[in-house]
Amino acid sequence: MDFKLTEEQELIRRNIREFALKHVEPIAAEIDENSRHPAELFAKLAEGDWMGMPIPQQYGGAGADYLTHIIAVEELSRSCSSTGFTVSIHVGIACMLLLLFGNEEQKKKYLVPMAKGKHLGAFVLTEPGAGTDVMAATTTAVLNGNDYVLNGTKTFISNGPIADTYIVFAWTDKSAGRKGMSCFIVPKGSPGLKPGEHFKKMGLRSSQTSEVVFKDCRIPKENIIGQPGQGMGIAMTGFDHGRVGIAAQCVGILQAALDESVKYSKERVQFGNPIARNQAIAWMIADMATDLAAARFLTYHAAWLKDQKQPFSKEASMAKLFGAEAAMRHTIKAVQIHGGYGYIKGQKVERLMRDAKIPEIYEGTSEAQRMVISGNVLR
Ligand SMILES: Cc1cc2nc3c(=O)[nH]c(=O)nc-3n(C[C@H](O)[C@H](O)[C@H](O)COP(=O)(O)OP(=O)(O)OC[C@H]3O[C@@H](n4cnc5c(N)ncnc54)[C@H](O)[C@@H]3O)c2cc1C
Structure with a gap:
């Protein structure tokens, strides 16, 4: 048993601590007070490869292990919890799901800009009537020609008002129970996609949280992640x-x-x-x-x-x-x-x-x- 971090992990911890002290700590109180997403800080995080740390280099990331990403989230959160969380949900969920379940084309088109920190991801599952009880979701995705058409309302979505790439869960066959949910990539600007206004929150105030509404939202059928019916397993991963x-x-x-x-x-x-x-x-x-x-x-x-x-x-x-x-x-x-x-x-x-x-x-x-x-x- 070895409790020691590798030299590389120790070095990365020192680097991210220095980064947090220089760029995050000085603005943490202000972005909390103003509920502001600090785009300028995330541009610097992207420059330092922190927005895709455990994603392989061929897909725009730094190719480090998951523990290294986790150390980065810890050190950022030590200065500003909102910043650590935004990196966590972007890298740990949105990027990781594309890496684990996306096909080659999806990885090139969507994962690469996300792992480089040029695009921000969101994980879109919760609904007003479906929090802990994910099965109570009502958002649907219906195949229509070469498109899926999404309808439904999601809520409490982190990065909701500012994301470029939404990883969305919707029923393709509600009658199939857990095997009827599917997962989709919905890019910003898709017709019928309406991100809501940022909710004012008790804490984590610079993380942007909103409703995300789909009203006859059309996306190409190639934007399904994995197979139809795999969505619940993808969400749990x-x-x-x-x-x-x-x-x-x-x-x-x-x-x-x-x-x-x-x-x-x-x-x-x-x-x-x-x-x-x-x-x-x-x-x-x-x-x-x-x-x-x-x-x-x-x-x-x-x-x-x-x-x-x-x-x-x-x-x-x-x-x-x-x-x-x-x-x-x-x-x-x-x-x-x-x-x-x-x-x-x-x-x-x-x-x-x-x-x-x-x-x-x-x-x-x-x-x-x-x-x-x-x-x-x-x-
Ligand atoms: C700031 C913020 C950011 C979020 N970001 C995201 C995001 O990016 N993407 C996303 O999809 N969701 C997001 N969420 C949603 C979040 O995951 C849900 O709020 C959470 O899962 C709880 O669901 P709920 O709020 O509907 O509470 P409910 O499920 O209604 O629960 C209410 C209470 O009942 C308890 N409860 C419910 N069922 C049971 C049970 N069977 N046994 C015992 N107790 C139970 C719960 O533990 C809780 O205490 C976010 C929420 C917030 C507030």
Whole structure:
């Protein structure tokens, strides 16, 4: 057993940390406050190959392993959770699904510009009446001549207002149950595709989230990914990969909460001593550091299994579940350690606490992760 990262992975971690400190940290509070997508930052991420890290070079990526991508998501999230998440959903789900299930032509046409960071991807599954219960979806895709015609409304779609390439799930044969859903590439500008306005959110505010409406939306029949009826399996594979990314986002949030708490508790003096000297504060920090280590091990292990081509679905859910709940628990404590100052806008811990809530909800709620884990354990 070897817990050491390779020299290359360590080097990449240092590079992305430097990048985050130089380009992400200085704007993180502003893009949160203004709910702004920082296009200029994503152009820099693209230049550095961060938008296609685990995609083979022949398809426009950097050809690194999945763990390297996960380390990048962690380090970006340590400075700005929205930025880490946008990279995670673009690379870990949209690009990975094209890589794993797309044909050669689709990879050349759609994956290459995405992996180079010229086009941004979105994963379009949730509907107003179908969240945890994916089978309750109603969006349809009907073959009409050489086109599929899509009708339906999706909601809570990350990158919804700004994506170039939408990976969309719709029923081609509802009567076939799980085998009746299919997956499609819908490029920006397709007739009948209407991305909605950005929702205002509690946290993760610079990530752009919206409805995406399909009204007689026509796409060439070549835009189906895989075979008709493979959509549900493709969606679940997307979740497996994406959940490791969300777990990494949580590791980044936890690391940032710990960094801020250690610094502040050594500086803040009450009753003539730094507050860190109080056992009540020191134990909060001990628990934070312990859960951070556990979350990181679970996350890297899931990514390592993926790189070893072993099943990692259960481990991805475990890492996401543990990381999400730990991030929520400890960012509340980080605010507590900062007292009244922690409640004021501009303090990093205030943003961390708001950003920590969403990993318990998206890419499957914590309850949904427990369903996946117990389903595997009780099999
Ligand atoms: C900011 C944000 C970004 C998102 N990005 C995307 C995206 O890019 N693409 C996309 O497709 N979706 C996206 N989503 C949707 C997200 O994945 C869903 O919100 C999530 O799956 C939960 O669905 P729901 O909101 O409909 O909640 P519901 O499914 O209605 O759940 C409500 C509550 O009931 C619980 N519950 C439901 N069923 C059960 C059960 N059987 N047993 C126990 N408890 C249960 C849930 O755990 C939850 O606590 C995003 C959501 C948000 C808020």
